[in-house]
Amino acid sequence: MRTGAAHIVMSLALRCLPQDGREWGQAMQAEFDQALRDGKPFGFAIGCLIAGWRRLPFHADGRFALASHALALGLIVPATFHLGCALSGVKLMISGQDHYYAMLAAGGVRGRAVADAYLTAAPALTLLLFLLGSAHCLIAWAILDRRWRRAAILWLAATVIAAAIVGIAIATVPGTAGIAIQFAASAIELAAIPLLAMWQNARAGASHPMEA
Amino acid sequence: MIRKRQPSKQMLKLLAALAAQPLLWRHGYDLMKATGLSSGTLYPLLMRMTEQGLVEAEWREPAQRGRPPRHAYRLTASGVALAGSIVTEHDAASRLSPA
Numbered sequence: 060m061r062t063g064a065a066h067i068v069m070s071l072a073l074r075c076l077p078q079d080g081r082e083w084g085q086a087m088q089a090e091f092d093q094a095l096r097d098g099k100p101f102g103f104a105i106g107c108l109i110a111g112w113r114r115l116p117f118h119a120d121g122r123f124a125l126a127s128h129a130l131a132l133g134l135i136v137p138a139t140f141h142l143g144c145a146l147s148g149v150k151l152m153i154s155g156q157d158h159y160y161a162m163l164a165a166g167g168v169r170g171r172a173v174a175d176a177y178l179t180a181a182p183a184l185t186l187l188l189f190l191l192g193s194a195h196c197l198i199a200w201a202i203l204d205r206r207w208r209r210a211a212i213l214w215l216a217a218t219v220i221a222a223a224i225v226g227i228a229i230a231t232v233p234g235t236a237g238i239a240i241q242f243a244a245s246a247i248e249l250a251a252i253p254l255l256a257m258w259q260n261a262r263a264g265a266s267h268p269m270e271a
Numbered sequence: 272m273i274r275k276r277q278p279s280k281q282m283l284k285l286l287a288a289l290a291a292q293p294l295l296w297r298h299g300y301d302l303m304k305a306t307g308l309s310s311g312t313l314y315p316l317l318m319r320m321t322e323q324g325l326v327e328a329e330w331r332e333p334a335q336r337g338r339p340p341r342h343a344y345r346l347t348a349s350g351v352a353l354a355g356s357i358v359t360e361h362d363a364a365s366r367l368s369p370a
Contacts, residue, residue, distance in 0.1 A: 083318060086299060086328070086342030087310070093300040093341075094310075103300075106310030113315050 065091075065100035068108050075111025077118035119262055126258070130251050131199035137244055138199065141192030148185030157181070180227045187227070191220045198248065207256035214252055218245050278357065281312050282320070289326070289346045290354035296331060296343035317344060325350035 069091050073084040087107045094103035115121030151157045163174035194217035201210035221241050278286065284306040289297060297305075303313055320326040324347055331343045346354060 080318075082342075083314065085339075087314060089339040089341045090299040090310070092339055093298070097300070103303075103310050106312070107314065109309075109311030110314040113311070114318070 061101050062095065065095075065104040068101070068104035072104060072107035072111045075108065075115060075121070075124075077114070077120045080114070080118070123255075123258060123262060127202050127205075127255055130255065131202050134195045134199040134202070134248070138192045138195035141188045141195065143192075145185050145189035145192060148181060148188065152181060152185065184224065184227050187220050187224045191217060191224060194220060198252075202252065202255065205259060207252065207259075210252050210256075214245075214248050217248070221245055278353075281306075281308055282316055283357065284308060285313070285316055285320070286325075286346075286350070286354045286357065289344065290351065290358075293346050293351050293354075296329070296345050298331075298341050298343055302344065320350070323349075325353060 069088070073088065076084045087110075091100060091103055091107070094100045115125055151159075157178070160174050160178055163177055164171050166173070194213050198210050198213045198217065201207075201213060225241060285302065285308065288302055288305040299310070299313060299317070302308070302317075303310060306313070308316070317326060317328070321328055321344075326344050327347050328342055328344050330340045332340055
């Protein structure tokens with residue numbers, strides 16, 4: 060089991076090395092064989108992984124991997140938030156005890172009207188939040204997979220869903236802070252996805268100048 | 272090119288291990304054992320020192336059949352010079368410091 064884990068860690072370590080550092084990867088792999096015979100493969104593999112990570116900022120492949128993983132992580136954070144909101148929405152609908160509805164309804168005639176609108180919109184809002192969270196997860200996946208066309212289509216879908224959520228939110232929820240954050244996130248994605256795609260194309264062109 | 276910056280403690284350990292027998296080719300795993308450095312420290316050091324021309328590396332055929340070829344390392348002339356200059360500096364500092 061530990062040996063299997065060591066092999067996985069070792070493969071990860073080798074993947075962190077740049078194209079022109081493959082020789083170092085082979086060198087580490089050969090010594091890993093020695094560490095296996097010595098009964099200490101896991102510690103050795105972890106060390107190699109750390110060595111690979113330490114080299115990441117110093118080569119183009121590594122910098123690109125760091126940037127795309129940072130963007131993917133940045134997408135997973137709002138995705139988790141949206142999926143969490145959708146889950147809360149489902150819980151509230153099942154339990155029938157929505158404190159936010161009660162709070163809105165306490166605000167007089169206008170408040171009751173807003174509360175009723177909110178209650179009507181809640182199932183659609185929950186579904187849209189679930190779709191938005193899922194879309195963000197899929198965008199993150201597409202970015203790590205370097206499928207820019209898919210990422211762009213998913214971004215478009217996420218923006219449409221976000222616009223629908225904002226439309227419903229404006230009608231029912233007072234305050235625009237959440238809406239501004241949503242638009243800022245969409246704008247960052249809009250800029251980051253084509254930038255990463257162009258960066259990858261430039262790297263591909265640099266490594267294969269004859270094909271460019 | 273010999274580095275101007277003060278070598279780190281880990282680099283000194285590696286230099287000392289390689290300078291002990293400068294003509295001998297040493298394997299990464301043996302160097303880990305000799306210096307007590309982890310693979311996560313040793314390999315970035317070896318990569319950097321190779322880039323700086325202090326260490327040379329070459330593939331060596333395995334001692335036993337069925338095992339993969341191994342990368343072996345030794346100091347270059349610049350590496351030996353750096354190791355020598357560090358020993359000289361160390362000796363001078365020892366003489367100047369009060370007993």
